[in-house]
Amino acid sequence: MAKTTRATQFLNKAGVTFTVQQYDYDPNAFKVGLQAAEAIGEPADRVLKTLMADVDGKPVCAVVPSNAEVSMKKLAAAFGGKHAHMLEAHDAERLSGYHVGGISPFGQRKRLPVVFEEKALSEPYIIMNGGQRGLQVKLAPADAVSALSAISTGVVA
Template identity: 60%
Template sequence: MSKLAATRAAQVLSKAGIAFTAHVYTYDADADRVALQAAEAVGAAPSCVLKTLMALVDGRAVCLVVPSDRELSMKKVAAAFGGKAAQMMKPADAERSTGYRVGGISPFGQKKQVPTAFEAAALTEDQVYINGGQRGYLVRLAPADAVACLGANSADLVT
């Protein structure tokens, strides 16, 4: 088994019977916006390459999956989880919670599975790219399959 096929994210997708393809690219930690750099690297529209963000809603950890070219609305994030206030999770806390390194955080196979919301607009895409659990590794799959695998809600999360 290759190192990439052995990521927890790839294992979760495989075990769930979710069809996906792996895409490897050169990760640039110095890019202004890493997710946009990933979209360019794989030749995909930024709206099809989704970033995984970790946040806190009323102090509870949540996972957010949104297009790489969009910004979160913290008010909408809080509302999506029935909370009053939302804030981004500190990078070290996100790494500790997920078991992944920032830049390689996947919503699949996190160490502690938390409630997840998927940007509703991304569900209109035929296929999306989501981090596969390692920097420079994306998985391409149907967004509906990703939502089903994660048990995620879809919501309007972006500005």
């Protein structure tokens, strides 16, 4: 497995300090984010998942704890919209340039607006997908938000 991905290159270029963690990705896991948290021995609310969605016809990313579900109403409101829905896997892969299970908000093919669940940002560090299945990056929450010019608000159900 490569430790250099578009996501890690993006973080390096942005001057963000991070560490890489690898784990055995299970493609048959019921919830990939929860499997990642268990595999690396971290609390599920500190291991974040990247979800690709559509708000009023425009693609966006939502970064939330792996044990949380996104409220489509709150997600739409976060971006000033009225309607939101999750993207189909093939659309998420096409827009991000990553495979489902390895989607990172960093270094996507097309830079999209990103929202972080505000509760996750109270953690001393967060762990997110590093752009490859089985590869996670550990970094400071403020660094992740700043590097992505993201917003933070409550988007979980």
